[in-house]
Amino acid sequence: MLREHIADVRLTHADRDVYDPSDDSFALVDALVKAAEGWHDTPPRICVEVGSGSGYITCSVALLLQHLGVTAHCIATDINPAALRATEQTLHAHNVASRVDLVRSDLLLGLRQRLHGAVDLLVFNPPYVPTPDEEVLRTGIAQAWAGGYRGRVIIDRFLPLVGDLLSPQGQLFLVTVAENDPEEIISIMQQHGLLGRIVLRRKADEEHLSIIWPIWDFVGENQRGQGATHLTGLANEGQHFHMCAPFLGR
Numbered sequence: 676m677l678r679e680h681i682a683d684v685r686l687t688h689a690d691r692d693v694y695d696p697s698d699d700s701f702a703l704v705d706a707l708v709k710a711a712e713g714w715h716d717t718p719p720r721i722c723v724e725v726g727s728g729s730g731y732i733t734c735s736v737a738l739l740l741q742h743l744g745v746t747a748h749c750i751a752t753d754i755n756p757a758a759l760r761a762t763e764q765t766l767h768a769h770n771v772a773s774r775v776d777l778v779r780s781d782l783l784l785g786l787r788q789r790l791h792g793a794v795d796l797l798v799f800n801p802p803y804v805p806t807p808d809e810e811v812l813r814t815g816i817a818q819a820w821a822g823g824y825r826g827r828v829i830i831d832r833f834l835p836l837v838g839d840l841l842s843p844q845g846q847l848f849l850v851t852v853a854e855n856d857p858e859e860i861i862s863i864m865q866q867h868g869l870l871g872r873i874v875l876r877r878k879a880d881e882e883h884l885s886i887i888w889p890i891w892d893f894v895g896e897n898q899r900g901q902g903a904t905h906l907t908g909l910a911n912e913g914q915h916f917h918m919c920a921p922f923l924g925r
């Protein structure tokens with residue numbers, strides 16, 4: 676059972692300036708556990724999380740890879756230095772600190788050239804809560820949730836980077852809520868050459884979350900089918916959490 680090989684939420688480092696693992700984090704890890712069933716056949720070699728917060732997701736990825744015997748280069752980034760310290764502590768608590776590099780970065784802007792076309796697994800649970808735009812400029816814990824107009828300010832800065840970063844086998848997992856208009860996000864991804872679909876919907880408190888999974892527009896039908904198979908069973912599990920995830924094949 677891959678589910679037994681994820682981070683223990685009780686061992687994640689808590690800090691008042693850092694986002695605690697929540698329903699969105701758990702939904703994302705659920706999708707990653709499902710995707711990890713495919714890592715035997717197509718192991719991800721470069722894995723990147725944007726906005727690692729407490730480190731719960733990056734740590735789960737590192738533990739899943741370790742369990743599967745996959746050697747991968749993992750990178751966790753966050754704009755908030757307190758989040759990177761928390762991620763480090765969480766990784767240490769699970770004995771996987773040596774498996775992940777930590778980089779303070781605004782999205783992946785500083786790593787863009789180095790990671791061009793190389794990222795096999797890209798994960799982002801962004802600040803998606805609709806707020807006045809100026810809140811996006813706040814620092815600390817506000818950066819975990821303040822998403823500006825329609826909760827899309829950070830997401831819309833991130834989307835154009837995705838196509839440059841993903842490898843031919845690359846997958847993106849992106850959390851959104853209904854207010855972000857996941858269908859419009861999918862159509863924006865399409866303009867960048869990616870076909871996307873929602874692979875997980877879940878309702879958590881007042882939030883309707885989705886995880887989106889886009890794929891390259893020119894992926895062959897067979898590959899497209901295989902990619903989707905890993906995540907079958909996640910869609911419509913509960914309702915309203917949305918997860919966007921892409922699958923690339925060039």
Ligand SMILES: C[S@@+](CC[C@H](N)C(=O)[O-])C[C@H]1O[C@@H](n2cnc3c(N)ncnc32)[C@H](O)[C@@H]1O
Nearest residue numbers: 694700726727728753754755781782800818819
């Ligand atoms: C909703 S929290 C998710 C935290 C963690 N990944 C999880 O799912 O529990 C969003 C994270 O993104 C980070 N973040 C916000 N804007 C960012 C940016 N421009 N670049 C990198 N990280 C950012 C925040 O500091 C925060 O840690």
